[in-house]
Amino acid sequence: MSTKKEINKLILSATKLRESGNFEKSLLISRIALRNAIAIKDNELIANNYKNVAANFNELMEFDKAIFYYNKALIFANLTNNDSIKEKINNNLGNIYCFEKRKYEKGIEFYKKALEFSEKIPDSSQMAMTNLNITWAYFDIGSYKEGKNNLKFLNWYHNKHEDSSTIVVLKMLNGMYHSYKNENDIANRCFQEAIKLGQEQDNKTDLSYAHLEYSKFLLKQKEYKNAYDNLALYNRLTEEMFTEVKSVKANIEGVNFELDEYKRTIDKIENEKDLQFKSLKKSRVIVLLFIIVLFVLLLFLNSLIKNNKYRRKSNLDLMHANEELIVANKKAEELSLLKTQFVSTISHELRTPLYGVVGITDLLLEEHKELALGPHLNSLKFSARYLLSLVNDILQINKIEENKIVLEYLTFSISDELNMIKNSLSFIAQKNNNEITVEIDPLIPDSLIGDKLRFAQILMNLVGNALKFTNNGEVQIIVKQLKVRGNMHTLEFSIIDNGIGIAPIDIDKIFDKFVQVGRKEMDYQGTGLGLSIVKRLLELFGSDIAVESELGKGTTFAFVIDFEYDMVKTAEIISDIQVDLTSIQVFNVLVVEDNHINQIITKKTLERNNYSCTVVEDGYAALEILNKVEFDVILMDINMPLINGFETSRRIRQKGIEIPIIALTAFDKNEITDEAIAVGMNDIIVKPFEPVQLFKIINCHIQKVKSVV
Ligand code: ADP
Numbered sequence: 001m002s003t004k005k006e007i008n009k010l011i012l013s014a015t016k017l018r019e020s021g022n023f024e025k026s027l028l029i030s031r032i033a034l035r036n037a038i039a040i041k042d043n044e045l046i047a048n049n050y051k052n053v054a055a056n057f058n059e060l061m062e063f064d065k066a067i068f069y070y071n072k073a074l075i076f077a078n079l080t081n082n083d084s085i086k087e088k089i090n091n092n093l094g095n096i097y098c099f100e101k102r103k104y105e106k107g108i109e110f111y112k113k114a115l116e117f118s119e120k121i122p123d124s125s126q127m128a129m130t131n132l133n134i135t136w137a138y139f140d141i142g143s144y145k146e147g148k149n150n151l152k153f154l155n156w157y158h159n160k161h162e163d164s165s166t167i168v169v170l171k172m173l174n175g176m177y178h179s180y181k182n183e184n185d186i187a188n189r190c191f192q193e194a195i196k197l198g199q200e201q202d203n204k205t206d207l208s209y210a211h212l213e214y215s216k217f218l219l220k221q222k223e224y225k226n227a228y229d230n231l232a233l234y235n236r237l238t239e240e241m242f243t244e245v246k247s248v249k250a251n252i253e254g255v256n257f258e259l260d261e262y263k264r265t266i267d268k269i270e271n272e273k274d275l276q277f278k279s280l281k282k283s284r285v286i287v288l289l290f291i292i293v294l295f296v297l298l299l300f301l302n303s304l305i306k307n308n309k310y311r312r313k314s315n316l317d318l319m320h321a322n323e324e325l326i327v328a329n330k331k332a333e334e335l336s337l338l339k340t341q342f343v344s345t346i347s348h349e350l351r352t353p354l355y356g357v358v359g360i361t362d363l364l365l366e367e368h369k370e371l372a373l374g375p376h377l378n379s380l381k382f383s384a385r386y387l388l389s390l391v392n393d394i395l396q397i398n399k400i401e402e403n404k405i406v407l408e409y410l411t412f413s414i415s416d417e418l419n420m421i422k423n424s425l426s427f428i429a430q431k432n433n434n435e436i437t438v439e440i441d442p443l444i445p446d447s448l449i450g451d452k453l454r455f456a457q458i459l460m461n462l463v464g465n466a467l468k469f470t471n472n473g474e475v476q477i478i479v480k481q482l483k484v485r486g487n488m489h490t491l492e493f494s495i496i497d498n499g500i501g502i503a504p505i506d507i508d509k510i511f512d513k514f515v516q517v518g519r520k521e522m523d524y525q526g527t528g529l530g531l532s533i534v535k536r537l538l539e540l541f542g543s544d545i546a547v548e549s550e551l552g553k554g555t556t557f558a559f560v561i562d563f564e565y566d567m568v569k570t571a572e573i574i575s576d577i578q579v580d581l582t583s584i585q586v587f588n589v590l591v592v593e594d595n596h597i598n599q600i601i602t603k604k605t606l607e608r609n610n611y612s613c614t615v616v617e618d619g620y621a622a623l624e625i626l627n628k629v630e631f632d633v634i635l636m637d638i639n640m641p642l643i644n645g646f647e648t649s650r651r652i653r654q655k656g657i658e659i660p661i662i663a664l665t666a667f668d669k670n671e672i673t674d675e676a677i678a679v680g681m682n683d684i685i686v687k688p689f690e691p692v693q694l695f696k697i698i699n700c701h702i703q704k705v706k707s708v709v
Pocket of ligand 1: 465466467469497499500501502510511528529530531532555
């Protein structure tokens with residue numbers, strides 16, 4: 001790579017070659033210098049080279065090429081702080097535009113720029129040169145006023161510096177100005193001085209112009225002969241100059257091809273530079289893009305990390321929340337279980353003594369019939385039964401809410417069931433002086449299959465309410481068959497009373513738990529649980545309850561239940577529970593029961609019906625007596641100290657004793673069925689039991705054993 005100094009040397013020699021008319025060589029050296037200047041990216045040197053190339057073309061009168069390269073030179077010069085080169089290029093461009101292209105306006109623009117730079121430098125000789133050019137341009141186009149100040153400056157400058165190189169033109173310009181001013185003598189003198197100096201200097205170019213302008217002046221003075229002579233001199237001089245240039249041109253004619261080649265090379269250098277620039281630009285763009293992409297990636301990475309952190313944190317939060325939820329859920333489940341267990345335990349604990357109270361009251365009433373006439377024992381019995389029903393209700397609703405109830409399918413007679421309900425409620429009916437009527441659609445088959453216990457419970461509650469809230473009236477139970485689909489009979493039950501009725505605003509509330517509306521003092525018995533049990537039980541049947549009521553007129557509750565009618569199934573179910581109640585045989589019953597009151601009640605109940613009864617207090621005693629005595633059936637309490645009913649039964653079966661064991665329990669049947677079967681028990685009776693029910697079951701099992709034997 002060349003140094004700046006070396007390139008400067010090349011430029012200097014190229015300039016010298018040009019000045020000596022060796023344009024070809026000058027251009028060749030400029031080419032080398034230019035390539036080197038571009039290589040070291042020195043704008044000033046590049047501009048200088050282009051300027052020399054342009055000057056070469058200017059001398060060769062290739063003005064377009066000259067303008068082209070001067071412009072290039074100017075572009076690079078403007079990138080530098082070198083005002084001198086900027087001034088020179090602008091001046092040269094001004095020359096070409098004004099004197100070759102005759103585009104004075106544009107040329108003068110360049111001159112003005114050149115002047116600005118020469119003032120900055122400050123270079124008074126350059127300033128004088130530019131001023132000379134501007135003045136000449138203005139005068140050429142007749143703008144004498146505009147050029148006047150420039151001329152003034154030139155004259156001042158010349159007086160000061162005695163510059164001979166421009167004196168011919170300066171004298172000529174003064175001549176032109178005075179001619180314009182019609183100061184003809186002065187003008188004439190100026191022109192003549194110019195011509196004289198031109199001849200002395202052998203400055204053909206300037207001299208030729210001096211002759212031309214003098215010819216114009218003389219023409220104006222109507223000195224035609226003189227004017228013609230000066231014009232002829234001008235023509236001769238121009239001719240001479242042209243021939244000289246032509247010969248130079250001819251000299252380089254042979255290198256014209258080389259010149260074009262030269263131009264192409266310069267273009268190539270340019271292109272290379274352009275390409276370099278473009279690739280630089282491209283690589284810059286790539287670097288920029290890379291940076292942007294990197295930045296975006298970094299941002300992305302950052303947000304990813306943040307996101308991850310956030311996610312991890314929120315995952316952790318969620319995990320904590322989840323753990324808390326699991327704990328809370330567990331707690332809730334435990335609490336719910338505790339509540340259920342509590343309710344069920346309390347209810348059972350209450351049921352056992354209540355069973356005793358009810359049972360003993362019954363026995364008392366039976367043994368001392370005179371007491372039945374007095375109010376005390378009856379109200380004791382009533383209160384005990386009420387308490388019992390309350391406990392049962394609570395147990396029931398608890399079970400429904402725990403989803404522990406599954407409907408059972410039993411066969412039953414609809415008329416029997418309704419009459420049973422009617423009979424069991426006849427006591428309340430009489431109390432309020434009400435009549436109960438039952439109306440059954442004759443289309444309904446008598447034997448149906450369904451959960452008759454739950455169905456009875458629904459009806460008991462509704463009819464019970466109707467009787468409670470009606471005085472001296474009528475309660476109708478009406479059953480209608482709405483439709484039959486296959487075996488399914490859709491029945492509508494309506495319980496209609498003409499009692500006190502329910503206010504419209506209370507209608508929606510009555511199905512809530514523990515709600516009793518319009519109650520005056522302690523007029524009616526009730527817990528406020530009846531209707532909510534009804535509603536929930538009907539939900540188990542997939543049904544709902546409808547109510548219509550008018551205060552003082554009465555109330556109608558209605559619901560729809562599907563029951564199955566299937567003779568074959570019914571026959572099977574009936575044969576399963578066929579009981580021989582007619583037997584007069586005396587059976588031996590072993591009662592295993594720890595509670596004394598229960599012992600008495602059960603014993604009395606059995607003995608009253610001609611059953612022989614042995615009572616033992618616990619499981620061990622039972623196991624012992626079974627070694628010695630033979631029994632037909634065992635009634636086994638479940639809740640006993642030492643060993644409970646299940647364990648005792650298991651041991652009895654272990655001994656190989658096959659006699660039926662019937663569990664007597666205050667528990668709900670469903671709760672103990674599985675375990676009872678597992679230990680080998682045969683059936684379950686829930687306390688307090690109806691004596692008839694007890695005997696039915698006892699007989700049934702004894703019969704089964706007998707029929708096998
Ligand atoms: P209760 O144990 O008080 O009877 P229920 O849930 O069975 O509880 O009934 C709730 C309330 O609905 C009753 O207290 C009563 O005010 C009203 N009610 C229920 N049935 C009737 C009816 N047939 N006639 C008038 N009011 C009734």
